[in-house]
Amino acid sequence: MCCKETDSAVVALETLFIGYGNSLRADDGAGPAVIEKLSTLLPTYCDPSVRLISCAQLTPELATDIAQAHRVIFVDATMALPPGHMTISPAHPEESNMVMGHHFTPGALLAITQHALGACPGAWVAAIGCQSIEISDQLTPTVATAVDHLAIHLLKCLSRWAREPGFLPKLLADSESAVMINYGN
Amino acid sequence: MTRTITIDGVTRIEGHAKITIHLDDAGKVRDAQFHVTQFRGFEKFVEGRPLTEMPGIMARICGICPVSHLMAAAKACDDILAVQIPPTADKLRRIMNLAQMVQSHALSFFHLSSPDLLFGMDGDPMRRNIFGLIREHPDFARDGILLRKFGQDVIALLGGKKIHPAWVVPGGVNAPLTEETRDTILKQIPEAIARVDRALDYFHQVEDRYPAEVDAFANFPTLFAGLVTPDGLLEHYDGAMKFVDHNATPVAELSPSNHSHYGSLISEAVENYSYLKFPYFKPHGYPAGIYRVGPLARLIVAERCGTVRADMELGVFRTRLGRAPQSSFHYHWARLIEILYGIEMIQRLLQYPDILNTHIRSRARPNRLEGVGISEAPRGTLIHHYKIDENGLIRWANLIIATGHNNLAMNLGVRQVAERFVDGNKLQEGMLNRVEAVIRCFDPCLSCSTHALGQMPLRIELCASDGEVCDVLQRN
Numbered sequence: 012m013c014c015k016e017t018d019s020a021v022v023a024l025e026t027l028f029i030g031y032g033n034s035l036r037a038d039d040g041a042g043p044a045v046i047e048k049l050s051t052l053l054p055t056y057c058d059p060s061v062r063l064i065s066c067a068q069l070t071p072e073l074a075t076d077i078a079q080a081h082r083v084i085f086v087d088a089t090m091a092l093p094p095g096h097m098t099i100s101p102a103h104p105e106e107s108n109m110v111m112g113h114h115f116t117p118g119a120l121l122a123i124t125q126h127a128l129g130a131c132p133g134a135w136v137a138a139i140g141c142q143s144i145e146i147s148d149q150l151t152p153t154v155a156t157a158v159d160h161l162a163i164h165l166l167k168c169l170s171r172w173a174r175e176p177g178f179l180p181k182l183l184a185d186s187e188s189a190v191m192i193n194y195g196n
Numbered sequence: 197m198t199r200t201i202t203i204d205g206v207t208r209i210e211g212h213a214k215i216t217i218h219l220d221d222a223g224k225v226r227d228a229q230f231h232v233t234q235f236r237g238f239e240k241f242v243e244g245r246p247l248t249e250m251p252g253i254m255a256r257i258c259g260i261c262p263v264s265h266l267m268a269a270a271k272a273c274d275d276i277l278a279v280q281i282p283p284t285a286d287k288l289r290r291i292m293n294l295a296q297m298v299q300s301h302a303l304s305f306f307h308l309s310s311p312d313l314l315f316g317m318d319g320d321p322m323r324r325n326i327f328g329l330i331r332e333h334p335d336f337a338r339d340g341i342l343l344r345k346f347g348q349d350v351i352a353l354l355g356g357k358k359i360h361p362a363w364v365v366p367g368g369v370n371a372p373l374t375e376e377t378r379d380t381i382l383k384q385i386p387e388a389i390a391r392v393d394r395a396l397d398y399f400h401q402v403e404d405r406y407p408a409e410v411d412a413f414a415n416f417p418t419l420f421a422g423l424v425t426p427d428g429l430l431e432h433y434d435g436a437m438k439f440v441d442h443n444a445t446p447v448a449e450l451s452p453s454n455h456s457h458y459g460s461l462i463s464e465a466v467e468n469y470s471y472l473k474f475p476y477f478k479p480h481g482y483p484a485g486i487y488r489v490g491p492l493a494r495l496i497v498a499e500r501c502g503t504v505r506a507d508m509e510l511g512v513f514r515t516r517l518g519r520a521p522q523s524s525f526h527y528h529w530a531r532l533i534e535i536l537y538g539i540e541m542i543q544r545l546l547q548y549p550d551i552l553n554t555h556i557r558s559r560a561r562p563n564r565l566e567g568v569g570i571s572e573a574p575r576g577t578l579i580h581h582y583k584i585d586e587n588g589l590i591r592w593a594n595l596i597i598a599t600g601h602n603n604l605a606m607n608l609g610v611r612q613v614a615e616r617f618v619d620g621n622k623l624q625e626g627m628l629n630r631v632e633a634v635i636r637c638f639d640p641c642l643s644c645s646t647h648a649l650g651q652m653p654l655r656i657e658l659c660a661s662d663g664e665v666c667d668v669l670q671r672n
Contacts, residue, residue, distance in 0.1 A: 035256065071307060071326075072299075072345035106327040119327075126330040127338045 025060035026169060027080035027132075031069055032088050038141035038154040041088040045137070048162035061169065069115045074123045078130035082172070084165065084180075085117040085136045088154075092140030095153040097161050099182040102134040135180055137161060157185075215610055215631055223620030228611040230603075230635060232472035239593045247273055247562060247588045252362055254580065257595075260641050263296035263351060264573030264598075266364045267433065268580040271569025273366035275456070276584060278563035284553040285368030287545045290433045292354050292364065293571065294538040294545075297432060298388075299347025300574035301491070301531040301538075304639040305395070306340025309528055312633050313402050317409065318626030336398050339391040343535065346388045350542065353377045368557035378546050385543045389505065392536045396509065399532060406525065412616040413634045414524035414609025417442035419477050419487035421601065422494035423572050429502035430494055430537060432572035437461075438497050439477060439487065444520040448479070456568045458579055462596065474603045475596055486608065489576025489601040490638060491530035496520045503544065506537035524609055527637040562588050573598040575639055599640040609634045 028049060034040030046065040053061060064076060069085075077083050085102060092098060104125045105118025115123070117136050125131040139161060142151040150158060161182075168180045202216050218227040238257055245253060254269035255262040267289060274281055281289075307326050314333060315324040322328070330337040354373070355363035363369050421439045423431040437450040439461065448461055465474040465482045476485030487493075496519070501507045510533055517526060545551065562584060569580045576598030583592040613634045617627045 070344070070348075071303070071341050072348055074341055075345050122327060123330060123337075123341070126327065127334055127341060 025081045026172065027062050027064065027076060027083045028086060028165065029064045029066065029069070029073065029076075029083065030086040031066050033067055035146060035148055037143040037145055037147040038094075038139070038150055039088050039144045040148075041139040041141065041150060041154055041158055042086040044150055044155070044158045045086045045139075045162050045165070048158060049165060052162060052166055069117065069120050071115065071120070071123060073120060074128055077120065077124045077132060077134075078128040080132045081176075082133040082135075083121075084168075085134070086161070086165075087117075087136060087138050088141045088144075089138040090141050090144070092138060093185070094140050094142035094151070095157040096140040096185045097138065097157055097164075097182055099135050099137045099164075099180050101179075102136045104131060137165065137182070160184075215635075217610075217614045217618055217620075217631065219620035225611070225614040225618055225620070228607075228614040228631070229469050230607050230610045231470045232603075239595055242590050242593050245590050247276060247582070247584050247590060248366060250580075250582065250590065251364055251366065254595075255362075258641060261296065261300060261573050261575070263292055263355075263364075264571065264578050265580070267293050267571040268569040268573075268578045270364045270366055271434075271571060272567040272580040272582050273569070275567030275569060276562050276564050276582065277366055277558075277560040277567075279367050279558040279560045281368040281558050282553070282555045284372070284550050285556040285558075286433075287548060287551055288354065288369050288373060288556065289364055291542050291545050292351055293433050294542050295347045295350035295354075297347075297572075297574045298535050298538040298542075299344045299351070300639075301535045302340055302343040302347065304574075304636075305528060305531050305535075306337065306343070308639070309633070309636050310336070310340070310398075312629065312636070313399070313406075313528070316405070317630050317633060318624075321625060321629070324629075333398075336395065339394055343388060343391050343395075346384055346539070349384070350381055353381060365557065367559055370557065372554045372556050373546075373552055375552055378551060382543065382546055385539060388539045389536065392532060392539065396532050396536075399529060403529065408616070409630065409633070410523045410525045412613050413630075413637055414605055414612060415522050416608065416612065417522055418605055419447060419480075419485070420444075420493035420496045420520070421477075421487050421489050421577055422497040423570070423577065424498050425502070427502075428499035430498040430500070430506075430534075432494075432538075434571070437570055437577060440497050440520070442520060442522060444496050447477075455570045456566070456581075458568065458570065458581075458596075462579075464596070464600075470603070472603050473596075473600055475601050476604060483604055486604040487601065488524070488605045489598055490527060490574075491534045492521070492524065492527045493576065494572065495530045495533060501533070501537045503537050503540035505540055506533055509533045509536060524605065524634065524637040527639070531639070575599055575641055576601050597641075599638070602638045602640065606635055606638055606640065609637075 028046060030042035030046035032039045032042040034043050043065040046063045050063055062076070064073070102117045102121060104122035105116070106122045117134065121131065121134055139154060139157045142153050164182060171178045200216055200218050202214060214231050216229050216231065217225055220226045238254070242250065242253055250273055251266050251269040255266040257265045311324045311326065311329050315328060363371060419439050419441055421437065423435040424438050425431045425435050434452055436452060437455065437458065439447040441447050450458060450461060461478055462475050463478040465476060467474060476482045477487050478485060495510060495513070501510055513529055513533060566583045571578055578598050579596040581594040582590055585591050610631055613631050617630045619627065
């Protein structure tokens with residue numbers, strides 16, 4: 012776990028980032044890579060109410076972390092987008108009897124958080140399109156670029172939330188056009 | 197007309213498997229098999245890697261029980277280095293191994309198996325899942341989440357992260373325990389114990405509802421195997437590997453100094469319908485050498501647990517079920533007792549005066565060309581065996597995984613349940629759920645070496661011998 016946290020009794024947790032995926036399967040590790048990037052960038056923002064979690068998969072005990080947050084952003088890799096393309100879309104509690112093993116979807120985890128712990132933070136899934144999920148501990152260049160851009164975009168979102176707590180993030184971009192987004196608006 | 201029912205894949209287990217049930221002309225079960233359909237290649241592709249990399253590589257076998265592989269790999273490396281690790285390192289490794297057991301057992305019991313126990317084997321599948329559990333038993337579900345969190349947090353506090361921590365190294369561990377971390381863990385112990393107590397209360401309310409399942413869930417005499425302390429107590433990290441018969445009478449024992457001779461007691465058979473090998477007790481031959489490992493086996497092999505609360509619950513367990521209950525249904529109760537034991541033992545280990553000692557690693561170069569590490573994973577005894585060359589590179593590896601030990605018993609159990617509950621002329625979901633549920637008792641972990649975990653729809657086809665599908669049940 013990669014955490015930048017303080018005593019939760021002193022400072023309420025506002026924003027939780029959970030990056031998940033297998034860092035030994037090339038671009039499947041994009042989620043943890045975004046968290047790693049955020050961890051190098053966050054100190055300049057010095058925001059004690061932000062927490063970063065990097066993990067291989069979503070597991071039920073993460074509900075306890077989610078329950079403490081005002082908002083949560085899941086960061087994942089996907090084969091459903093072209094390589095390097097990024098989206099941020101809302102996530103909602105979603106009950107599914109597909110939960111049959113040791114891991115969960117963001118929607119299922121939110122539903123567990125809601126029902127078991129009585130909390131339902133605002134939630135989004137930030138996704139990056141994969142180029143390769145073969146065995147490798149390196150991201151492909153296209154996805155590595157997207158990881159950097161998404162991390163910066165999420166930092167801009169944090170900045171925006173500080174001014175406008177109700178801000179609803181959204182993103183639909185590829186790794187080239189992401190740099191053209193005007194984050195100030 | 198011979199017909200076959202296929203359950204592909206089996207749900208609420210870890211990994212990819214399917215079950216086939218073969219029916220005779222009258223629709224009665226003729227045979228049943230549990231197939232593990234994923235392939236593990238770790239023994240081959242570690243060849244040529246440096247010995248020092250083994251704990252790190254082997255932990256990657258599995259995202260569910262990486263700590264178990266870390267322990268067995270590190271112990272095999274210790275054996276090759278011919279070092280005795282510092283006492284503090286021994287205690288710290290034990291704490292992490294127990295934390296792994298607590299979190300794994302919590303997930304198995306609360307999230308994978310309790311929907312069957314609380315809603316019934318024939319309950320509506322739309323309700324008989326974790327969301328139904330949370331809706332109707334929110335306190336119980338919350339305790340499961342928080343018990344797993346306790347175990348995961350201990351692993352993360354010691355190793356720096358929950359999954360694949362690199363903290364356990366050949367010769368010991370690579371960072372000492374801080375006073376702050378020790379106190380953080382100790383502070384959580386009372387609440388964790390209270391959560392297990394509540395779970396046991398829940399379990400005792402429902403256990404009597406399942407006499408037919410107790411009677412038919414892999415309920416047959418076998419040997420049992422597990423590690424024990426020199427005093428015969430429950431052990432998960434080191435100790436003698438002991439085999440007992442169905443009456444708990446000792447059959448064979450390998451002292452820690454003789455772990456390398458495990459091949460004199462265990463051999464592995466191969467069947468053409470599964471990638472999972474079939475270990476058996478060699479002196480009894482195959483398949484007569486069937487044995488079981490894991491929580492139930494450990495409680496049968498051990499004289500007692502060695503911690504106060506767990507021993508009290510074990511007393512209730514043995515009063516109700518006898519010294520050596522044969523039904524695998526009792527794995528559930530055994531799992532809860534082991535969670536209790538694990539938390540108590542973590543507390544005890546943390547209270548040793550030398551637990552903050554900074555001498556935590558013994559350093560040496562390889563002094564042997566071969567080493568064996570045996571420890572207890574949540575699901576049972578785990579064996580790592582390596583041979584190296586004079587440059588310290590792995591030349592050969594053999595792993596006997598906990599789930600493998602139970603393979604013969606799982607197959608026989610599937611057949612027993614199918615014979616009892618499945619009527620090929622009137623296929624019902626509850627029948628087939630029982631066939632899966634007997635596998636869940638063993639909590640098999642089949643995901644080793646894969647990164648895609650078992651989230652699959654269940655589709656059951658009833659086929660005629662000519663391949664024609666006669667009936668289909670599907671769970672989305």
